[in-house]
Amino acid sequence: MGDSIIHIFTVLKDEFDIIPIKKPINFSKLVKDFYSSIIKTETEKYITSANELSKLLIIPVIEKIRSKEKIVIISHDLLLKIPFEALFTSSQKKEINDYSKFDYLIKTFDVSYHYSSTLYINNLKERILAETNANNLEKSFIGFAPVFAKDDITGYTLASNELAILSDGLDDLMRSVIIDGKKFNELKYSEWEVKSIIELFSDKKPNLAYFYSDATEESFKANIRNYHIIHTASHSFVNENHPQISGIVFAQPTDTTSPDDGILYAGEIYNLDLSADLVVLSSCESGLGKLVRGEGMMALTRGFLYSGAANIIFSLWKIPDKQTSELMIEFYKQMLSGKSYAEALRQAKLNLIKNQVTTRPRSWASFVLIGSD
DSSP: OOEEEEEEEEEEESSSSEEEEEEOTTTTHHHHHHHHHHHHOOOOHHHHHHHHHHHHTTTHHHHHHHSSSEEEEEOOGGGGGGGGSSSSSSSSOOOOOOOGOOBBBGGOOOOEESSHHHHHHHHHHHHHHHHHHHHGTTTTTEEOOOOOOOSOOOEEEEETTTOOOOOOOOOOOBOOOSSSSSSOOHHHHHHHHHHHHHHHTSSSSOOOEEEGGGGHHHHHHGGGGGGGGGEEEOOOESSSSSSOOEEOOOOOOOOOTOOOOSSEEEEHHHTTTOOOOOOEETTTTTEEEEEEEEEEEHHHHHHHHHHTOEEEESSOOOOOOHHHHHHHHHHHHHEEEETOOHHHHHHHHHHHHTTTTOOOEEEEEESEEEEEH
């Protein structure tokens, strides 16, 4: 994105093209309106801003890519903060009140993202090499759910052959951090989420999940090296001024001599040395960070890619605990049925779109996939 021109590059197997688009004076406002209208469920503003952005970013290239099943989006500047899946493949009428009827991009394509073409190609090469050398990691799963219970509940570790599903009337809380100096909001659905997922892996290779006080930063660092899929259902927070101290919250340590403080900061993630094919950050705003000229988005995701993760699923805004769990469980069901990560995430989103309770983009568009899938 330049000062007055937006250049759209389309790279297909046998074709490369550059399409210059005149950048509207109000472009930044359009992007911000699109983002905020999704979060606030402002229907008229959403349709207006999505139509305008789609005319600029999608419709000029739709005929070139329509025959494809999957697209990888490498965006720039402010566009790093929006989900392209919630844009349209054609102009939509403002009279439409049913969110399930819109021609979302996700209805046509499997969508994934990356930060640059160079990172994407290098990531893809590393993934191919890893798959040929590490078949023992295939489909192994490790999960973490600190839960942050209001009552003092002893932690426990669950193998995939020791399952019991939790289900009761649970409050609908956000997976963003509420800190009063001592406590974090309880995430009751996170336990149900991770238990449900590990049950899906029960006929696979040994899998493991840590809950409550067992889901510590120390156990995370000590055990993730040998797992194909790493999943955290927790709180996260973003510090845009100092992105290196954004972090993911784990169970708070009771041992005052522990070298870990219960928060995995972005600066620590770069030293993890992972072999994971997928890292799932099932928490709020886990993909946001500071936009740095020449570098792009400096977020938690950058550290995981640098440390060896091939693919990451993360969020772009605050999403309720219950809806996060529903999306995640459906994603894993689709993935274990044989779909790629992008296909599985797309189908999980389409299933939420069909449900009137979760049909609005606020419920399904937050979580996106970055990587080589």
